[in-house]
Amino acid sequence: MDKLLIRGGRPLNGEVLISGAKNAALPEMCATLLTDELVMLTNVPRLHDVRTMRKLLDNMGVQTETHGERGGMSFHAADPITPEAPYELVKTMRASVLALGPLLARFGRARVSLPGGCAIGSRPVDQHIKGLQAMGADIVVEHGYMVASLPDGQTRLKGARITTDMVTVTGTENFLMAACLAEGETILENAAQEPEITDLAEMLIKMGAQIEGHGTSRIRIQGVERLHGCTHEVVADRIEAGTFLCAVAATGGEATLQHACAHHLDSVIEKLREAGAEVTAMGGPDCESGPRSHAIHIRSAGAKALKAQSFRTIEYPGFPTDMQAQFMALNCVAGGASRVTETIFENRFMHVNELVRLGAQIHVDGRAAMIDGGAQLSGATVMATDLRASAGLVIAGLVAEGETLVDRIYHLDRGYDQMEEKLRGMGADIERVS
Ligand SMILES: CC(=O)N[C@H]1[C@@H](OP(=O)(O)OP(=O)(O)OC[C@H]2O[C@@H](n3ccc(=O)[nH]c3=O)[C@H](O)[C@@H]2O)O[C@H](CO)[C@@H](O)[C@@H]1O
Numbered sequence: 001m002d003k004l005l006i007r008g009g010r011p012l013n014g015e016v017l018i019s020g021a022k023n024a025a026l027p028e029m030c031a032t033l034l035t036d037e038l039v040m041l042t043n044v045p046r047l048h049d050v051r052t053m054r055k056l057l058d059n060m061g062v063q064t065e066t067h068g069e070r071g072g073m074s075f076h077a078a079d080p081i082t083p084e085a086p087y088e089l090v091k092t093m094r095a096s097v098l099a100l101g102p103l104l105a106r107f108g109r110a111r112v113s114l115p116g117g118c119a120i121g122s123r124p125v126d127q128h129i130k131g132l133q134a135m136g137a138d139i140v141v142e143h144g145y146m147v148a149s150l151p152d153g154q155t156r157l158k159g160a161r162i163t164t165d166m167v168t169v170t171g172t173e174n175f176l177m178a179a180c181l182a183e184g185e186t187i188l189e190n191a192a193q194e195p196e197i198t199d200l201a202e203m204l205i206k207m208g209a210q211i212e213g214h215g216t217s218r219i220r221i222q223g224v225e226r227l228h229g230c231t232h233e234v235v236a237d238r239i240e241a242g243t244f245l246c247a248v249a250a251t252g253g254e255a256t257l258q259h260a261c262a263h264h265l266d267s268v269i270e271k272l273r274e275a276g277a278e279v280t281a282m283g284g285p286d287c288e289s290g291p292r293s294h295a296i297h298i299r300s301a302g303a304k305a306l307k308a309q310s311f312r313t314i315e316y317p318g319f320p321t322d323m324q325a326q327f328m329a330l331n332c333v334a335g336g337a338s339r340v341t342e343t344i345f346e347n348r349f350m351h352v353n354e355l356v357r358l359g360a361q362i363h364v365d366g367r368a369a370m371i372d373g374g375a376q377l378s379g380a381t382v383m384a385t386d387l388r389a390s391a392g393l394v395i396a397g398l399v400a401e402g403e404t405l406v407d408r409i410y411h412l413d414r415g416y417d418q419m420e421e422k423l424r425g426m427g428a429d430i431e432r433v434s
């Protein structure tokens, strides 16, 4: 099993290229199931989850191919397609639930295993099921599978007004994809507003979908009979960018994150600025022109010169839960006390015990973690427990004195594209060991 060996205490400097977003690429790969024409994605990140999703699509009968160095990947879901996502392929990946909406919309039936993914909470899919049922699907859960079909004589889902009990990212994506091929109008109330949803909607519009209001809490979709092929560039990964920003803030240094869009990270950047780091957005106020014209510059005098910041995780545009562990690592070494409240997932503090092993001062009380900053971390062997927890431990290792060994980095490989190469390129002493 691979581990990361980090010798801490070096500043990070230079340039780093931010990859396409895992959380946009995965739904967009599923969206290719909505048409029998060829779909080309570019800027697809090289990640374990992407490879798993590709295997899942291959297994259904989709013809997939990679193209060139720049993350090009084509998908051709021509008939016959087996509308099934088996447990063996989906057990490590939550995003597999995103196959349900497109399969049901195009083929009128689907059999999708209940998903796995990071162990950060119970993560039910009741809202997905309820929403698709509102669109006329019959769905039963049996033997660990969601088995979905349309009533006899019905060939398409029906448009519906769907109001979810809470804001759900993959739920919104499933309904959005399903609604594109449904009969009539679907209105999604309480929709998630994450940039990855906007990116997915823009891809679907290129495929011929009629969508309005994406990026707001009310999305309106007019169903069409068929969608066609398109070429689409995956939006930059704001969480990868945020992770590198926290790493540079903690170690000190000056770096430019190419292709990253500052606007997608407003809540994190505001906290970094309040902490005392200098962060500059480059390439305009929004990200509509695509990832390649944007960058973020950061300069930090190092954690000792920064002030720890309290925050609460909340849906976009609030502070992302996927950045909680990384910013907490920064708070451990920046000066002063802070409070981090996790409101999205009930079990997303598993990195705390590992950070404590490195010398951090953290006390957890329910959904809040109280951190006494200014810790002098010292290297140790720590265990990665989930994707973003792993990233938090890497940041802590980069500032800790001596050697830190981060074990179980298969979690990290699910969602970060060549993280250690990128960090090494910025001056970190980090290597992968078996
Ligand atoms: C592949 C992907 O894009 N994953 C992201 C997605 O996960 P994911 O889409 O799984 O997270 P959701 O937005 O659905 O979850 C939000 C909250 O709603 C609850 N819930 C959700 C659906 C449901 O049917 N029932 C239910 O109770 C969840 O347990 C959680 O407490 O959004 C999360 C929250 O921003 C991010 O951490 C993940 O990185």
Ligand SMILES: C=C(OP(=O)(O)O)C(=O)O
Residues within 6 Å of the ligand: 023, 093, 094, 095, 117, 118, 120, 322, 387, 388, 415
């Ligand atoms: C928790 C995450 O991923 P997933 O939803 O795929 O488990 C994440 O991206 O931080």
